[in-house]
Amino acid sequence: MIGAESGATAHAIEAEERAALLLALRQAGVRDLSVMRAVEATPREAFAPYRFRDLANRNLSLPLGCGQTMSRPADLARRLETLRVGRGHRALEVGTGSGYGAATLAQLAREVVSLERFETLAIEAARRLAAQGVANAKALHADGLNPSRALGPFDRIIAHVSLDAAPSALMAMLAPGGVLVFARREHAKKGERPRQRLIKLERVEGGEWREADLGPCRLDAAVPGVAEAL
Numbered sequence: 001m002i003g004a005e006s007g008a009t010a011h012a013i014e015a016e017e018r019a020a021l022l023l024a025l026r027q028a029g030v031r032d033l034s035v036m037r038a039v040e041a042t043p044r045e046a047f048a049p050y051r052f053r054d055l056a057n058r059n060l061s062l063p064l065g066c067g068q069t070m071s072r073p074a075d076l077a078r079r080l081e082t083l084r085v086g087r088g089h090r091a092l093e094v095g096t097g098s099g100y101g102a103a104t105l106a107q108l109a110r111e112v113v114s115l116e117r118f119e120t121l122a123i124e125a126a127r128r129l130a131a132q133g134v135a136n137a138k139a140l141h142a143d144g145l146n147p148s149r150a151l152g153p154f155d156r157i158i159a160h161v162s163l164d165a166a167p168s169a170l171m172a173m174l175a176p177g178g179v180l181v182f183a184r185r186e187h188a189k190k191g192e193r194p195r196q197r198l199i200k201l202e203r204v205e206g207g208e209w210r211e212a213d214l215g216p217c218r219l220d221a222a223v224p225g226v227a228e229a230l
Helices: 002-027 034-040 048-057 074-084 100-106 119-131
Strands: 090-094 111-116 139-141 153-165 174-185 194-204 210-216
Touching: 002 048, 002 074, 034 074, 034 100, 074 100, 074 153, 074 174, 090 100, 090 139, 100 111, 100 119, 100 139, 100 153, 111 119, 153 194
Parallel strands: 090 111, 090 153, 111 139, 153 174
Antiparallel strands: 174 194, 194 210
């Protein structure tokens, strides 16, 4: 009986934490119900490092190996909402990290290909995705800023990095009518920290591009190539 009561208490606490997390998403401005459901359906604790699992259902960024971090769920949800993913879409993710973003994106898209420059993270993310039964997403060790053209085309591309300019290699892999989301660094004065803006690029008919500035954000600077170690 004591074990059953303890289990029930743990489930109640987890439910409260999940409800609080969804509330944090709404407070951050996320309104897309499909994105909210995707976050709710994806167990973040299954992708967080073991020592931080008790914090997984809070709206906090968490440290990963290789000097990387898991984004705050609200920040990830905001980027996914901007992407406007449909069930028939193929999606490319740059920056796999723990695999949580790919798993969440897989709730929305038909297929997800996620690229990670650190081999250790790519292997661990692939294991987590498999353990959670996420059959429509795969994590690959590859240069996300210059991926193989054989992987594409993609209807949606999301890059969890900041760049000085729009990534031409990713733009080339976007199908007509597709959407690319990334962070662009603004030039800063000496001594000031560069600011970032979340940018959405749409490839419209006729090969033209439409750009939208979606406000400030904060993402790690992109590093080209694959890591030589780790």
